[in-house]
Structure formats: C-alpha cells, structure tokens
Amino acid sequence: MPVPWEALIPFGLVTVMFGAAGTLLNVSKRAQNQGKPPRYHIDAWDEMMMDRDKRLSGHIRGQSSNPAAPEDFATNSVWYTERSR
Numbered sequence: 447m448p449v450p451w452e453a454l455i456p457f458g459l460v461t462v463m464f465g466a467a468g469t470l471l472n473v474s475k476r477a478q479n480q481g482k483p484p485r486y487h488i489d490a491w492d493e494m495m496m497d498r499d500k501r502l503s504g505h506i507r508g509q510s511s512n513p514a515a516p517e518d519f520a521t522n523s524v525w526y527t528e529r530s531r
C-alpha cells in the first residue's frame with residue numbers, strides 16, 4: 447500500500463499548531479482565573495457572588511476563609527443605577 451509520506455509534514459504542522467493554540471488558550475484562561483478552570487454559564491447570581499468575592503479578596507476568583515469581612519467591605523460596594531433608554 448502506498449503511503450503518502452509527503453502529506454506527513456503538513457499533517458504534523460496542523461497537529462502541532464492546533465495543540466499550540468489550545469495550550470496557549472488554556473494557559474491564558476487559567477492565568478486570568480488564578481490557575482482555576484474558567485467559569486461558564488455565569489448568571490446574574492454568579493456575577494453578584496463574584497462581585498462579592500472581588501470585594502472580599504481583591505479578585506473575582508479569590509476566596510477568603512476569614513469569618514470577619516475586611517473593614518472597607520462595608521463601604522466599597524457599587525450601587526448599580528437603572529440604565530436610561
């Protein structure tokens with residue numbers, strides 16, 4: 447059976463390039479999420495919780511085990527206003 451050896455170079459290139467793109471996307475997403483897997487299907491509740499986490503820990507993916515909130519937590523919330531039409 448004839449083997450198309452000349453097709454292996456582009457095949458290898460395509461394989462390596464897909465692998466590089468996927469790995470770079472993985473690294474980029476994890477770097478933005480403090481090394482954790484990215485979140486998907488985020489709803490309004492999740493956004494509120496991530497906003498709270500950001501106010502508690504400084505990052506939307508950060509977590510805190512301290513039972514007492516930091517002092518500025520009482521005043522650093524954002525009051526969302528109604529969007530004008």
Ligand SMILES: *[C@@H]1O[C@H](CO)[C@@H](O)[C@H](O)[C@H]1NC(C)=O
Pocket residue numbers: 468469472473
């Ligand atoms: C992304 O990287 C993490 C750890 O570095 C690994 O566990 C995970 O399987 C990778 N995901 C993909 C889709 O390669």
